[in-house]
Amino acid sequence: MIVEPRIRGFICTTAHPTGCKANVESQIEYVRAQGPVSDGEFKNVLVLGCSGGYGLACRVVSAFGCGANTLGVSFEKQPTETKTATAGWYNNVAFEEAAATAGLYAKTLDGDAFADEMRARVIDTIKADLGKIDLVVYSLASPVRQHPKTGELHRSAIKPLGQTLHIKSVNVDKGEVTEVDLDGATEQETADTVAVMGGEDWEFWMEALLDADVLADGCQTVAFTYIGTELTWPIYWEGTLGQAKLDLDRASRAIDEKLSAVSGSARVAVLKAIVSQASSAIPVVPLYVALLFKVMKEQGIHEDIISHIHRLFATQLKAGSQLRLDEDGRIRMDDMELSDPVQDEVQRRWPLVDSANLAELGDLAGYREDFLKIFGFGFAGVDYEADVDPTLGRTL
């Protein structure tokens, strides 16, 4: 079939198999070009949320920068004869193929990472194939979580706290800058968002791995957060998601204490805003990202997903790194995004931006390009007119 992008709101319902492969390969190429990242301290890495966004980049740097065996967990849809898989499914296939070619172990378990069954499968796989894990990357982003103990289905709500918020946003499809009203979250919606995107599941994972004795001495674990600036605070840091991320900070401290049993450590890393499936669902953020990208590109300090994660590993995670921590013990990777020259310019443009000048003040084209690339569209060298088999010739 000929695969074209089919965009519905903030998701694309198709993914291009060859394009997704090109995406993974370009990340691998970038990492290889930088040279080795670590001195062999990351032998076995577990990535929860390995198939896209920041998790995929962590897996690529672990394998191709650190020479690590990687075990990944993701929740993706398989293809059929007539329907493409989700992008993450193709990314996993492409990653595993590239790892095999490089002689690196890579296995992906697809299913619900919030379920205890998945924890058991991962532990069995580690025991059978790897022995012990040196680094656990927790990079899940999901709208729902079925609680493994209560069976309750929690749905996150990306909302401000308190009263209705009247704020500038952008309709990415139409390129229109609009003002939107976002209702404040109820207490239940806030609690549900914390249940989905907070730190409890990360704690469950680390407790299970510790109890099963599959964490190596000095094992590190890292989870990701976003803080941003006053432009996005009302919808993010001061909203339901911010409450969830505060809970991630709480979990980080609790896990860090428990990991003392293996002389290990847990940290939250504050990453920069990028275009991902998860972030495109957050109102206001695409407009902020469009302005941010334009300004960072103009100032020559723009980082994409892979260069950002490469810097995380090379300057903060590898042994002997001089940690750049804030007063709450988080690793700050958003230093360039939050630098005065960048933020002063983004703040100056924010009240001025409208539909007519968006292309001049912001990088909506870059935003759209990055969005399509998540689904494998827009890669040079990929023949998008060619007939492709969505199953990649596999019997599923």
Ligand code: NAD
């Ligand atoms: P993403 O949507 O690109 O990837 C999410 C991953 O989670 C995918 O691999 C998906 O398969 C997996 N997943 C989702 N539900 C699952 C489930 N039930 N079981 C197993 N796997 C599941 O997300 P992302 O933007 O890379 O976000 C990852 C983390 O980084 C999140 O904590 C997010 O808050 C944080 N972060 C993102 C940004 C940003 O701008 N995107 C900025 C800073 C921090």
